[in-house]
Amino acid sequence: MDGASKTTTNRREWIIRTASTLGATGATSLLGLPGIASAQKPLTSGFIYVGARDDYGYNQSHADAAALVKKMPGLKVVEEENVPETVAVQKTMQAMVAQDGATLLFPTSFGYFDPHILALAAKNPNIRFAHCGGLWTEGKHPKNVGSFFGYIDECQYLNGVVAAYSTKSKKLGFIAAKPIPQVLRNINAFAMGARSVDPKITVTVIFTGDWSMPVKEAEATNSLADQGVDVFTMHVDGPKVIVETAAKRGKFVCGYHASQAKLAPAAYLTGAEWNWIVAYKQFIDAAQTGKPHPNFVRGGLKEGFVKPSPYGSSVGEAARKNADAVKAKMMAGGFDIFVGELKDNTGKVVIPKGTALKQTDPVLEGMNYLVEGVIGKV
CATH class of the missing domain: 3.40.50.2300 (Response regulator)
Known part of the structure; x- marks a missing residue:
C-alpha cells in the first residue's frame, strides 16, 4: 500500500478499528469537545447523505447547499454519501467528530433520526446535530438536536x-x-x-x-x-x-x-425545489456565535426554504x-x-x-x- 492509500483510509474502516476504544473509554470522552464553536479555529460541519450527491434529487439538493457552505468564511466541510439508515450512520458521525473534528453535523436523511442521532446526541452534549425531517419534539428530545424542514x-x-x-x-x-x-x-x-x-x-x-x-x-x-x-x-x-x-x-x-x-x-x-442553505445558515450562525442550538426550524416560499423551478418552454x-x-x-x-x-x-x-x-x-x-x-x- 502506498503513502496516498494509507492517508486515505476509509472513514468507516477507521471507526471499526476504533470501536473497541469507544466502548472502553466511553463515547463522550472520545467524541465530546470542550466547546461547540471557537472563534480561533474554523467550524467543522459534517454532511451525510443516504444516496449519491449527484442523484438529481433529495441528496443533490443537500449537496448543492453544502457546496455553498464551503464558500462561507470560517468553515470547513466534510461529507460522506451512500450512508444507509442503519448503525452505519452512527459510525460515520462518530468518525466525523473524532477524526475530522466536526462539532456540527447535518445527517440529512429521514431515517437517521431515531435511534441513530438520538443515540449519539445523548452521549455527546457538546456536539450539535441538525436533522432534516421535522421529528424533534420539545421535552422529549435532546437540546443539542435540531430539526429543520420546508413547506414544499x-x-x-x-x-x-x-x-x-x-x-x-x-x-x-x-x-x-x-x-x-x-x-x-x-x-x-x-x-x-x-x-x-x-x-x-x-x-x-x-x-x-x-x-x-x-x-x-x-x-x-x-x-x-x-x-x-x-x-x-x-x-x-x-x-x-x-x-x-x-x-x-x-x-x-x-x-x-x-x-x-x-x-x-x-x-x-x-x-x-429545496433551498437548504437558508436553514443551514441558521444552525451555522448559532454554532459560530455560541447561541443556543435551534431546535425547530421551518419555512416555506415566503422564508426562502423552497422555490419553484423556472418554467420550461x-x-x-x-x-x-x-x-x-x-x-x-x-x-x-x-x-x-x-x-x-x-x-x-x-x-x-x-x-x-x-x-x-x-x-x-x-x-x-x-x-x-x-x-x-x-x-x-x-
Missing part, C-alpha cells in the same frame, strides 16, 4: 396548477415512496392545485415502498402512461428515472427536490400567470392550501367548511388521507 407542498400546489394547463387527458400521475404525512401532503397539494384549475382532473398515485426503487419507479411511470396519464410528478429520493421515462413516453413532468430540467428540457414544466402564458398569482399570495402569507370544506377520496369530510389549516397546524403533521380526486389508497 406549497411548490407542489404550484406544480399542480401548471400541470393542469398541460394535460389533455385530465389524468395526472404521482409516484411516491411511502404514505407518510409529508408525502401525503405533497400528493394532496399537487391534486388541489390542479383541481383549482379544472375540478375534472384526477391524480393517480402509486407507492413504490421505499425512497430509491428505480426499477419500480420506471414500471410505475410506464403503467400510468399506459393508463392515459400525461403529466407526472413524484416524491422519491432520485426523480431521474421517472423524468427520463416519462419524457421517452412523450409525457410532461413537474420535478421535485432539485431541478431535473436538463434531463428532459422539452418535457420539464417546472418543479418543487412548454408552459404557456395562462399557466404562468395563474401560478405566479398564487405564488404571490403565498409569498405575502395570504394563501392557505388546505381549506374546508375538503373531502378525502372516500367522500368523508376531513376539513370542515370555513376551516383553514395553517402550515404549522398539528393536523397537517399527522395527515393520513388522500383528498378527493386522488386515485389510490393509503
Whole structure:
C-alpha cells in the first residue's frame, strides 16, 4: 500500500478499528469537545447523505447547499454519501467528530433520526446535530438536536396548477415512496392545485415502498402512461428515472427536490425545489456565535426554504400567470392550501367548511388521507 492509500483510509474502516476504544473509554470522552464553536479555529460541519450527491434529487439538493457552505468564511466541510439508515450512520458521525473534528453535523436523511442521532446526541452534549425531517419534539428530545424542514407542498400546489394547463387527458400521475404525512401532503397539494384549475382532473398515485426503487419507479411511470396519464410528478429520493421515462413516453413532468430540467428540457414544466442553505445558515450562525442550538426550524416560499423551478418552454402564458398569482399570495402569507370544506377520496369530510389549516397546524403533521380526486389508497 502506498503513502496516498494509507492517508486515505476509509472513514468507516477507521471507526471499526476504533470501536473497541469507544466502548472502553466511553463515547463522550472520545467524541465530546470542550466547546461547540471557537472563534480561533474554523467550524467543522459534517454532511451525510443516504444516496449519491449527484442523484438529481433529495441528496443533490443537500449537496448543492453544502457546496455553498464551503464558500462561507470560517468553515470547513466534510461529507460522506451512500450512508444507509442503519448503525452505519452512527459510525460515520462518530468518525466525523473524532477524526475530522466536526462539532456540527447535518445527517440529512429521514431515517437517521431515531435511534441513530438520538443515540449519539445523548452521549455527546457538546456536539450539535441538525436533522432534516421535522421529528424533534420539545421535552422529549435532546437540546443539542435540531430539526429543520420546508413547506414544499406549497411548490407542489404550484406544480399542480401548471400541470393542469398541460394535460389533455385530465389524468395526472404521482409516484411516491411511502404514505407518510409529508408525502401525503405533497400528493394532496399537487391534486388541489390542479383541481383549482379544472375540478375534472384526477391524480393517480402509486407507492413504490421505499425512497430509491428505480426499477419500480420506471414500471410505475410506464403503467400510468399506459393508463392515459400525461403529466407526472413524484416524491422519491432520485426523480431521474421517472423524468427520463416519462419524457421517452412523450409525457410532461413537474420535478421535485432539485431541478431535473436538463434531463428532459422539452418535457420539464417546472418543479418543487429545496433551498437548504437558508436553514443551514441558521444552525451555522448559532454554532459560530455560541447561541443556543435551534431546535425547530421551518419555512416555506415566503422564508426562502423552497422555490419553484423556472418554467420550461412548454408552459404557456395562462399557466404562468395563474401560478405566479398564487405564488404571490403565498409569498405575502395570504394563501392557505388546505381549506374546508375538503373531502378525502372516500367522500368523508376531513376539513370542515370555513376551516383553514395553517402550515404549522398539528393536523397537517399527522395527515393520513388522500383528498378527493386522488386515485389510490393509503
